[in-house]
Amino acid sequence: xxxxxxxxxxxxxxxxxxxxxxxxxxxxxxxxxxxxxxxxxxxxxxxxxxxxxxxxxxxxxxxxxxxxxxxxxxxxxxxxxxxxxxxxxxxxxxxxxxxxxxxxxxxxxxxxxxxxxxxxxxxxxxxxxxxxxxxxxxxxxxxxxxxxxxxxxxxxxx
Amino acid sequence: xxxxxxxxxxxxxxxxxxxxxxxxxxxxxxxxxxxxxxxxxxxxxxxxxxxxxxxxxxxxxxxxxxxxxxxxxxxxxxxxxxxxxxxxxxxxxxxxxxxxxxxxxxxxxxxxxxxxxxxxxxxxxxxxxxxxxxxxxxxxxxxxxxxxxxxxxxxxxxxxxxxxxxxxxxxxxxxxxxxxxxxxxxxxxxxxxxxxxxxxxxxxxxxxxxxxxxxxxxxxxxxxxxxxxxxxxxxxxxxxxxxxxxxxxxxxxxxxxxxxxxxxxxxxxxxxxxxxxxxxxxxxxxxxxxxxxxxxxxxxxxxxxxxxxxxxxxxxxxxxxxxxxxxxxxxxxxxxxxxxxxxxxxxxxxxxxxxxxxxxxxxxxxxxxxxxxxxxxxxxxxxxxxxxxxxxxxxxxxxxxxxxxxxxxxxxxxxxxxxxxxxxxxxxxxxxxxxxxxxxxxxxxxxxxxxxxxxxxxxxxxxxxxxxxxxxxxxxxxxxxxxxxxxxxxxxxxxxxxxxxxxxxxxxxxxxxxxxxxxxxxxxxxxxxxxxxxxxxxxxxxxxxxxxxxxxxxxxxxxxxxxxxxxxxxxxxxxxxxxxxxxxxxxxxxxxxxxxxxxxxxxxxxxxxxxxxxxxxxxxxxxxxxxxxxxxxxxxxxxxxxxxxxxxxxxxxxxxxxxxxxxxxxxxxxxxxxxxxxxxxxxxxxxxxxxxxxxxxxxxxxxxxxxxxxxxxxxxxxxxxxxxxxxxxxxxxxxxxxxxxxxxxxxxxxxxxxxxxxxxxxxxxxxxxxxxxxxxxxxxxxxxxxxxxxxxxxxxxxxxxxx
Ligand code: FES
Ligand code: FES
Numbered sequence: 014x015x016x017x018x019x020x021x022x023x024x025x026x027x028x029x030x031x032x033x034x035x036x037x038x039x040x041x042x043x044x045x046x047x048x049x050x051x052x053x054x055x056x057x058x059x060x061x062x063x064x065x066x067x068x069x070x071x072x073x074x075x076x077x078x079x080x081x082x083x084x085x086x087x088x089x090x091x092x093x094x095x096x097x098x099x100x101x102x103x104x105x106x107x108x109x110x111x112x113x114x115x116x117x118x119x120x121x122x123x124x125x126x127x128x129x130x131x132x133x134x135x136x137x138x139x140x141x142x143x144x145x146x147x148x149x150x151x152x153x154x155x156x157x158x159x160x161x162x163x164x165x166x167x168x169x170x171x
Numbered sequence: 172x173x174x175x176x177x178x179x180x181x182x183x184x185x186x187x188x189x190x191x192x193x194x195x196x197x198x199x200x201x202x203x204x205x206x207x208x209x210x211x212x213x214x215x216x217x218x219x220x221x222x223x224x225x226x227x228x229x230x231x232x233x234x235x236x237x238x239x240x241x242x243x244x245x246x247x248x249x250x251x252x253x254x255x256x257x258x259x260x261x262x263x264x265x266x267x268x269x270x271x272x273x274x275x276x277x278x279x280x281x282x283x284x285x286x287x288x289x290x291x292x293x294x295x296x297x298x299x300x301x302x303x304x305x306x307x308x309x310x311x312x313x314x315x316x317x318x319x320x321x322x323x324x325x326x327x328x329x330x331x332x333x334x335x336x337x338x339x340x341x342x343x344x345x346x347x348x349x350x351x352x353x354x355x356x357x358x359x360x361x362x363x364x365x366x367x368x369x370x371x372x373x374x375x376x377x378x379x380x381x382x383x384x385x386x387x388x389x390x391x392x393x394x395x396x397x398x399x400x401x402x403x404x405x406x407x408x409x410x411x412x413x414x415x416x417x418x419x420x421x422x423x424x425x426x427x428x429x430x431x432x433x434x435x436x437x438x439x440x441x442x443x444x445x446x447x448x449x450x451x452x453x454x455x456x457x458x459x460x461x462x463x464x465x466x467x468x469x470x471x472x473x474x475x476x477x478x479x480x481x482x483x484x485x486x487x488x489x490x491x492x493x494x495x496x497x498x499x500x501x502x503x504x505x506x507x508x509x510x511x512x513x514x515x516x517x518x519x520x521x522x523x524x525x526x527x528x529x530x531x532x533x534x535x536x537x538x539x540x541x542x543x544x545x546x547x548x549x550x551x552x553x554x555x556x557x558x559x560x561x562x563x564x565x566x567x568x569x570x571x572x573x574x575x576x577x578x579x580x581x582x583x584x585x586x587x588x589x590x591x592x593x594x595x596x597x598x599x600x601x602x603x604x605x606x607x608x609x610x611x612x613x614x615x616x617x618x619x620x621x622x623x624x625x626x627x628x629x630x631x632x633x634x635x636x637x638x639x640x641x642x643x644x645x646x647x648x649x650x651x652x653x654x655x656x657x658x659x660x661x662x663x664x665x666x667x668x669x670x671x672x673x674x675x676x677x678x679x680x681x682x683x684x685x686x687x688x689x690x691x692x693x694x695x696x697x698x699x700x701x702x703x704x705x706x707x708x709x710x711x712x713x714x715x716x717x718x719x720x721x722x723x724x725x726x727x728x729x730x731x732x733x734x735x736x737x738x739x740x741x742x743x744x745x746x747x748x749x750x751x752x753x754x755x756x757x758x759x760x761x762x763x764x765x766x767x768x769x770x771x772x773x774x775x776x777x778x779x780x781x782x783x784x785x786x787x788x789x790x791x792x793x794x795x796x797x798x799x800x801x802x803x804x805x806x807x808x809x810x811x812x813x814x815x816x817x818x819x820x821x822x823x824x825x826x827x828x829x830x831x832x833x834x835x836x837x838x839x840x841x842x843x844x845x846x847x848x849x850x851x852x853x854x855x856x857x858x859x860x861x862x863x864x865x866x867x868x869x870x871x872x873x874x875x876x877x878x879x880x881x882x883x884x885x886x887x888x889x890x891x892x893x894x895x896x897x898x899x900x901x902x903x904x905x906x907x908x909x910x911x912x913x914x915x916x917x918x919x920x921x922x923x924x925x926x927x928x929x930x931x932x933x934x935x936x937x938x939x940x941x942x943x944x945x946x947x948x949x950x951x952x953x954x955x956x957x958x959x960x961x962x963x964x965x966x967x968x969x970x971x972x973x974x
Contacts, residue, residue: 033312047215047219050217052387053469055893112692113208114219146892149861150861151867153905154861156900
């Protein structure tokens, strides 16, 4: 067992964990942060994407012990003061989700993408989200949503 | 019209979207309502089955067969039992007396061979991945760890992996009864006369590769019991069907079994199943008295969630010299896999009535043989039978055009059912109630810039450009809205095709709709609210839709086959009609008028010719209080309706795809994709557009990327998402979509269903485009998926007969 301290969605946790415990299982099974789903076992689908110290990672490819001392943001911590993040709003507005299973990961990957490129082209969004699979939407509306959020965020944070 | 394709500006797209949202004259139906479902999904407050944690819950892990075909000679679970955290270890033998056989509800012929299908193998394994034992432990890691301590000895048997070889005399057998499950025939008209001295006969064989449905949420099951009653949560499309089937399989009485489909992360047919794991989790919880959970890994799922397609299609067409079709003959081999699951044998039959497509002909002849192999069973996958049929006929229409020497669009126009000919009874005996192929096609051609692209194509051909342009057409129709119960009965299906709805009016005038459909991404909570809001004149926000729990929704046939709106939505309409009729009685009584003088619109009952009125909310409260109701009036406005459709519905459309194929590398890039679909009237254009987008993506995936590959020993090679290529955003283009609206005449909403249309249409559009690009090189077929390697090899070997 290893002792870790980690902040998840603004709350500090200290826990003893098996060294092999995956971050995503720590979030889901130990902390009850079930907003982050699991879609595969080979780090291909991106469903489990969270932000680790502000950058997107696939939480199924990170050990809980590697998150020691880090700040984790999951989909449950993306809204602030009850107000949805512009990316959440844009996904809703553009109908960028159907079953919604890929959505938490898509939203967090998009937030990270927009940090690097606040005005991405369609192609940049498609390339940037390559690691996140969606079986329902065919991606058109996801691309629209990310670009809409980008526009929104440029307006609100000049 | 190519500006449309280039209109990339986000602002433009947003305007287009928001224009959809403009309410049309106070009406909800037709409005691009943003979905009610989204709030929990974008904030992570979802209820996936795997989220469920119950006190004392145990975790199940399955040991799966590494052999495609073998006899189990020894099982030793003793070492596994001693592992940390292990509560129980079971093999097939431990459940042999109670596990029954997984059901097949569709014996398509009287002599269909339906082998015993034990949820956990007892004596013989017949595909890689079949469950042979399981561990029940305190957490998922402990359960997985202990699997390695189970010892099983196998005596290998020769696997059957190829359908044609399977049917040859004297080879190995999957089951004692042999490798043929059934042969089903269907015919209309005189096929011999059609082919006799026909000026043109074309004969092709197409391979429908095996696909893995790949819903993003892996399956998960939670089972619990209080010793008498059982509750099963499952990531399923069919909680109602599942409850009946599990009751029949396990012997748990139906009234003591509650099945819940909580939030379900996609299905596409793959969760239209009664699975071994669902049965076994119930048996384990019954045995141990503890709640248990099983969640599959993706690699496990790729092996053991039923696969789709896998057919070998021989299709022949006879035509006149001008290209008019005389007859079509289809001979199909359909790979059942190792067992028949819920509707395995019925899948090819759903395609049997669709090989004629949108075309007129004098004769049709269809034969399908279901073949057992040592592979995962196949079953419904988005479109189920109809994508295969559409692929074959649309590919063949292109071949016919080449043979006759006309443009492929022209050959279609010469043969399709004219708008003026509807309703039209096809050679298969189906009556297509409505359609307008000309309108959808004309709009698609304009959006696509067809003539300009053809001009560019000839230019590139003349220049011997290494990158060739190809244009693919698919003018498809499909039969959906499954299904008229009588027709299902005539096809030997084990159940009906009706759907049920309850509409409850609460004291405050809010409305609860209980639907028998079971959405898993389709947005029924939103669309049904729109329908009810219009019908009862209540605000959209005042409607809640309940579904997916047999305790709240006792009656339903669930969601598949693009049936939810066309069958389930109509049940909602009928239930609302009954509510209004009751409310009219109360309103008339309260306003001291004759019910005949009371009219209803926009939520208000008015006495004709007076200013007197009452809102439906006032009537709701008065009915709740029940102080002053008509004599003998039962104090409730609630009503139920069960709707059984009289006919299928027939969406149609024209999909056009332009590809650039690099003849030096074999790489294909989709340059533009235009889809004009006619799904009848539309409840929510945003949801319809989303369904079309997703459908197109899955159809393109079959054309270009996906294939479940088994090696010569029967091992599945594509167990991960690194090997089985579900396309990402980077792999797909933007789609230009539009609609024509020719209302269905068979239901009061005029709707046709949209869940499968995109998938059915897009695969042939893409492959037709690739073949079109390569025709100057002598290519007339490329086997799917048309990977760069396949295209490259086909170019070098010429032709394109299936390997
Ligand atoms: S679950 Fe992490 S990438 Fe698939
Ligand atoms: S919305 Fe279902 S997987 Fe993306």
